[in-house]
Amino acid sequence: MQTEEEFKDFILNGHLHYIPNVSIDCAIFGYHEQTLKLMLIRHRNMSSWSLPGGHIKRSETLVEAASRNVRMHTGLDNLFLQQFKTFGDPNRIQFNKFDKEKWFEITGLTSWEGNWLMDHTISVGFYAVTDFSETVLQTDISIAECAWFDIGSLPPLEFDHSEMVKEALHTMRLHLYHYPIGLNMLPEKFTLSEIHALYETLLGKKLDVSNFPKKLIALGLLNKLTEKRSIGAHRSPHLYSFDREKYTLALKEGLVLS
Amino acid sequence: MQTEEEFKDFILNGHLHYIPNVSIDCAIFGYHEQTLKLMLIRHRNMSSWSLPGGHIKRSETLVEAASRNVRMHTGLDNLFLQQFKTFGDPNRIQFNKFDKEKWFEITGLTSWEGNWLMDHTISVGFYAVTDFSETVLQTDISIAECAWFDIGSLPPLEFDHSEMVKEALHTMRLHLYHYPIGLNMLPEKFTLSEIHALYETLLGKKLDVSNFPKKLIALGLLNKLTEKRSIGAHRSPHLYSFDREKYTLALKEGLVLS
Numbered sequence: 073m074q075t076e077e078e079f080k081d082f083i084l085n086g087h088l089h090y091i092p093n094v095s096i097d098c099a100i101f102g103y104h105e106q107t108l109k110l111m112l113i114r115h116r117n118m119s120s121w122s123l124p125g126g127h128i129k130r131s132e133t134l135v136e137a138a139s140r141n142v143r144m145h146t147g148l149d150n151l152f153l154q155q156f157k158t159f160g161d162p163n164r165i166q167f168n169k170f171d172k173e174k175w176f177e178i179t180g181l182t183s184w185e186g187n188w189l190m191d192h193t194i195s196v197g198f199y200a201v202t203d204f205s206e207t208v209l210q211t212d213i214s215i216a217e218c219a220w221f222d223i224g225s226l227p228p229l230e231f232d233h234s235e236m237v238k239e240a241l242h243t244m245r246l247h248l249y250h251y252p253i254g255l256n257m258l259p260e261k262f263t264l265s266e267i268h269a270l271y272e273t274l275l276g277k278k279l280d281v282s283n284f285p286k287k288l289i290a291l292g293l294l295n296k297l298t299e300k301r302s303i304g305a306h307r308s309p310h311l312y313s314f315d316r317e318k319y320t321l322a323l324k325e326g327l328v329l330s
Numbered sequence: 331m332q333t334e335e336e337f338k339d340f341i342l343n344g345h346l347h348y349i350p351n352v353s354i355d356c357a358i359f360g361y362h363e364q365t366l367k368l369m370l371i372r373h374r375n376m377s378s379w380s381l382p383g384g385h386i387k388r389s390e391t392l393v394e395a396a397s398r399n400v401r402m403h404t405g406l407d408n409l410f411l412q413q414f415k416t417f418g419d420p421n422r423i424q425f426n427k428f429d430k431e432k433w434f435e436i437t438g439l440t441s442w443e444g445n446w447l448m449d450h451t452i453s454v455g456f457y458a459v460t461d462f463s464e465t466v467l468q469t470d471i472s473i474a475e476c477a478w479f480d481i482g483s484l485p486p487l488e489f490d491h492s493e494m495v496k497e498a499l500h501t502m503r504l505h506l507y508h509y510p511i512g513l514n515m516l517p518e519k520f521t522l523s524e525i526h527a528l529y530e531t532l533l534g535k536k537l538d539v540s541n542f543p544k545k546l547i548a549l550g551l552l553n554k555l556t557e558k559r560s561i562g563a564h565r566s567p568h569l570y571s572f573d574r575e576k577y578t579l580a581l582k583e584g585l586v587l588s
Contacts, residue, residue: 091450093351094418130450134418158416158454160352160392192349192388194454196416246584250504326504 073213076178083179087188090127095195096138097125097233099156099240100146102204102220103257106273109204109220110237111145112227116216117174122230123237124218125195138198145218146207151200152253152323156243157236160194164232199240201274202256223276245275248284250326252293252319261311263301267294285312287329293318331471334436341437345446348385353453354396355383355491357414357498358404360462360478361515364531367462367478368495369403370485374474375432380488381495382476383453396456403476404465409458410511410581414501415494418452422490457498459532460514481534503533506542508584510551510577519569521559525552543570545587551576 073079100111112121124145128137135153143149172184184190209218221227226237247253254270264285271284288294295315300308331337358369370379382403386395393411401407430442442448467476479485484495505511512528522543529542546552553573558566 091351091418091452093349094452128418128452131420133420134416134452155415157413158392160349160386160454162389162391194349194352194386194392196418196452242584246504246508249507249586326500328507 075213079213080179083175083187083189084181086127090129092188093191093193095125095127095193096134096141097123097159097195097197097236098138098141098145099123099197099199099237099244100142100151101199101201101223101240101244101274102207103201103270103273104203104205106269108223108273108276110223110226111204111207111209112219112221112229113145113211113215114217116214117172118230120230121217121221121227122233124215134196135198138196138200142198142200144212145210146202147210148202148207148256151202151256152251153198153200154243154247154251156197156199157239158194158196159232159236161232162192164195165193166231195236197236197240199244201244201253241276248274249329252288252314252322252327252329255314255319261297261299261301261313263309263311265309267312284329291318291322291327291329293322333471337471338437341433341445341447342439344385348387350446351449351451353383353385353451354392354399355381355417355453355455355494356396356399356403357381357455357457357495357502358400358409359457359459359481359498359502359532360465361459361528361531362461362463364527366481366531366534368481368484369462369465369467370477370479370487371403371469371473372475374472375430376488378488379475379479379485380491382473392454393456396454396458400456400458402470403468404460405468406460406465406514409460409514410509411456411458412501412505412509414455414457415497416452416454417490417494419490420450422453423451424489453494455494455498457502459502459511499534506532507587510546510572510580510585510587513572513577519555519557519559519571521567521569523567525570542587549576549580549585549587551580 073082102109102111111124113124114121124141126137126141128134138153142151142153176182204220211218229237248271254267257270258266267285272279285294293315294312297311297313299311301311302308331340360367360369369382371382372379382399384395384399386392396411400409400411434440462478469476487495506529512525515528516524525543530537543552551573552570555569555571557569559569560566
């Protein structure tokens with residue numbers, strides 16, 4: 073949505089194009105050099121931050137809706153994108169948090185009675201992981217701000233979004249034991265130290281040295297290259313890359329990595 | 331729903347009490363003596379089998395709706411009940427599969443135009459695990475049959491329910507590495523062979539001898555009892571029981587079991 077006219081049409085007639093009573097929310101995690109961040113947005117009619125999200129077009133799958141949302145905010149495609157949980161507690165959304173009177177000006181409405189956006193909404197949570205240094209954050213007409221926050225110092229979030237972040241982190245960390253998810257967060261060629269640091273940062277804890285990398289090698293997911301990196305006198309660790317074919321298969325079927 | 335009158339009111343006015351456009355479906359797995367089964371139902375106006383499911387009351391959480399559904403069909407409470415995935419592909423439900431004309435007689439409707447049940451519906455999948463020998467299967471006014479099927483020989487299922495079963499199995503098997511889920515499927519006191527057999531049956535594959543049990547003992551989730559079971563001359567393996575406190579905590583926080 074780029075224009076006021078589109079925004080108005082969405083509020084008034086969105087249920088013709090989108091499924092009512094259902095939304096998606098996306099926890100986009102960003103990794104770079106041993107730092108983990110989370111992308112947050114601030115809606116133009118709200119004072120606090122929240123996860124980016126939106127509605128599902130009647131013609132698209134849930135993951136297509138999530139991909140569209142992530143692409144819209146980060147400019148990136150083909151991220152590792154997974155459902156983590158669906159949220160549906162009664163009263164999970166307090167509509168009084170929206171400064172809805174501002175919308176009256178845009179829409180010409182004088183009451184929200186019967187408006188499709190104001191009914192009970194359950195939300196399907198997706199998480200994505202990417203290298204935050206490669207993203208170009210973007211807003212649209214409904215969003216005032218969009219920014220990366222350190223995972224350890226998030227601002228207060230709207231609705232049940234703090235719970236969503238907790239659950240997204242929990243599921244992402246569990247998935248680390250079953251899916252290879254480094255492809256978007258490491259350079260094409262990397263050292264075992266680099267992938268070890270990635271796992272430690274995502275898990276938020278120290279690991280036995282090269283626990284994960286060793287298992288990835290044993291499963292054939294990492295290829296040892298002849299090339300080395302020179303990082304100082306007498307220190308030139310081997311470089312590795314992901315085996316794309318096995319990586320894709322493991323993403324589909326899952327594995328046991330611990 | 332037990333009466334025709336309640337069923338009619340559900341079809342005509344259900345959207346007042348239930349959230350439209352959203353349902354839940356439950357894959358209820360049943361274990362007993364190294365056999366894994368799945369519970370299926372046949373709706374009274376359909377010819378094929380499907381997972382049990384239903385709608386979410388406006389006053390309840392998603393997991394409350396799933397619990398209510400599982401309890402209604404099995405008579406059991408407090409099962410290990412987890413979301414596995416939410417399904418929302420366009421056209422995932424072919425409404426022509428319902429013999430809807432039969433409903434015309436009940437409802438007095440002559441057209442489905444605008445009926446809340448006929449719109450795009452996404453469904454939140456839950457799975458549960460239990461001992462099938464302890465369940466008493468129950469139907470209601472909307473269901474013709476309810477039965478356990480061996481996991482290896484399921485009948486063709488309606489809609490996207492075969493995909494749901496596949497995903498439920500996948501997630502349940504992944505969760506086996508992170509949550510203790512034997513409590514409802516083993517007797518109060520059991521041998522290591524019994525819990526080993528449970529894991530092998532649920533995972534659908536052979537495991538290294540006592541891999542999972544050893545880890546459960548190391549994590550303090552199993553208590554070794556002084557009591558033994560006599561199973562023949564010179565064979566009397568120790569009995570074990572779950573440590574309820576640690577079990578409950580592990581269910582909440584997750585762990586690494588492999």
